[in-house]
Amino acid sequence: MSNGMTSTSSLEVEQYCDAVRAALVDLPGELGDDLLDDLPYHLTEVLAEGEGSLRERLGEPTVYAEELRAAAGLEPVAADFAAGGARTGLADIAARVTDFAGRVDVRVGSLVGYPRLVDLLRALRPGWWVLRGWIIALFTCGVHDRSSWNGLTPSLGSSALAGFCITVVAVAASVWFGGRSPRFTRWPRRAIAVGNAVIAVWALTALASGGGATTTYYVDPAAGSYSPPFDVSDVYVYDQNGNRVDGARLFDQNGNPIQVGSGTCQDGNPAPGAETGADGTARAWTYPLCPGDPGPFRSGPGAVRTASPTSTPSAPTSSPRATPTSTRTARPKATTSTTR
Amino acid sequence: MDSTQLLKGVLDLAVLAVLRDEDGYGYDIVRRLRAAGLDEIGDASVYGTLRRLFQAGSLTTYVVPSEEGPHRKYYALNKAGRSQLELSRKVWSEFSGSMNSLLEGKVAA
Structure with missing residues (x-):
């Protein structure tokens, strides 16, 4: 035939x-x-x-x-x-x-x-199967490490190759199942239907929450140098003389407190700087979270090594917006009068 | 008298009977029943009966791959199916015996 x-x-x-x-x-x-x-x-x-x-x-x-x-x-x-x-x-x-x-x-x-x-x-069925495999790969990588949700490219930790391999396997498996499912009996078919529903719901919720990478950690986009932020367990502030500043509080440009760190000290106790107040509300985080931990540098003049200045501090610049506005002051009146 | 009405009551028995000596797949069973003289039997009736007997635990199924054409799902009598066939056969022969006697006017007065 x-x-x-x-x-x-x-x-x-x-x-x-x-x-x-x-x-x-x-x-x-x-x-x-x-x-x-x-x-x-x-x-x-x-x-x-x-x-x-x-x-x-x-x-x-x-x-x-x-x-x-x-x-x-x-x-x-x-x-x-x-x-x-x-x-x-x-x-x-x-x-x-x-x-x-x-x-x-x-x-x-x-x-x-x-x-x-x-x-x-x-x-379009084969297309659905490929999509399903892709989502499964994203999900697999995401379960391992949520920071892997870097857009729509599955990667395992920082290994894009592992992510690629997982994607290939997941897509192949999905297509294989897709091609055979008409011949399955009721229970396997039901199991696949339930699985599909779970995958669809997960994908939609992940999509709705903007890629699914929801974390309480904060990364200043301007600095862009915490990648990933998970290896930051505490923050130490030093003044220009190399003296450690204890009890420092960090804020972004909008006044939101920046919360970075694990909340647990090296001795395993909860970090005093990240403690919640007696009434259960979170206190403002103070850095270092664990003042008892030794920190990266000995305090004192010349202690802080300036090993890798990733971004040179830029001098305060004057507003760049001043020039373009001046060129189009004459126009608006001519256009608005015609609409009436 | 409409024979399809009569057939309804004995569909189970007919299907069990054609499976007594040899397993068969759906369409094959339809063909055997028609060949046995039950011309008016419908495909859906046979398929529906097979499903019901299978759900009731009287039949087992297995798939036989075929090089030409589709795989075939065979139905086979199991122990429960055989005892059901035996029981129904007795009921039927008593019933048909009574009916035959009645129709031929041999009823003991």
């Missing part, structure tokens, strides 16, 4: 199955699953032996569904269900939702040049 034939016939089977499933949408999940799990298998067998389309040989999917319902010993639906008459309760809601989804499906599908939107999404 040629490949082309297999894929067109599997599409036909899928569409027929979907239609039968839609007609049995009022069945409780468990019952419907039990009944419909093997239907793709069965219809594929039917189609493979003999001539004609499924519709020609088995009749309309709705009729097939009703026969199935009866044979499985389930209550036949009220006759007016098919006629679109009064429906009750959950079945009613389910049917309306299905109807509506079906119409949207066709309407949107025609906009993008497909009979149904579902057809387009199906055609």
Whole structure:
């Protein structure tokens, strides 16, 4: 059997199955699953032996569904269900939702040049699988080290190569599962559905929180030299004579306290500088957080080595905005008068 | 009289019977039933019955890969299925015996 034939016939089977499933949408999940799990298998067998389309040989999917319902010993639906008459309760809601989804499906599908939107999404399936693998890789790296969420490129710690390898493995696994999932039985398929939902929810929340890298640590963007900030456990302030300043408080340009450090001293006790007050509210952090720890340098003249001045202190500059404003003072009146 | 109405009551028995000597996949079972003279049996009825018997624990299934065409899911009678078949067979022969007697006018007055 040629490949082309297999894929067109599997599409036909899928569409027929979907239609039968839609007609049995009022069945409780468990019952419907039990009944419909093997239907793709069965219809594929039917189609493979003999001539004609499924519709020609088995009749309309709705009729097939009703026969199935009866044979499985389930209550036949009220006759007016098919006629679109009064429906009750959950079945009613389910049917309306299905109807509506079906119409949207066709309407949107025609906009993008497909009979149904579902057809387009199906055609894009390998793309979804790759995306899923990518998200799994991001997640894997993120669990190991949250600082790895550096944009959308998975990297393990600082190793982009490890991140790349994880991505390749995750994408390959995702595609492998994607290609085989139609042949899985109910429980593996359910497990995959749950996994997909978890991944989707995680990805959306991570996206919503701006890449997911939420930390209480603060990195001054102007300094840009803490990378990553996690190796900073304490901050020592020295004045220009090399004397250590204890009890210093750090703020950013907006007056927000800068909180950097681990909150635990070398002896394992909580850092006095980061202690919370008696009423449970956080006190302002004072540096060094652990005045008892020796610190990097001995205090005193000439003690501080000026090893790596990453940025030379810039002289206070005059405002650069002064020039551009002067050139366009004459214009505004001419434009505003025409709008009225 | 509509034979499809009669068929409904004995679908289980018919399906169990064709699986007694040989396992079969869905469409194969439909074909065997039709070949046995149950022409009006519907594909959905057979498939639905198979699913129900499987859920009830009377059947086991296994997949046989096929080089030409799709994999096939075979259904087989297990112990419970065989005893169900035996029980139903007795009920049926008593019932059909009574019906035959009735129709042929041999009822003991």
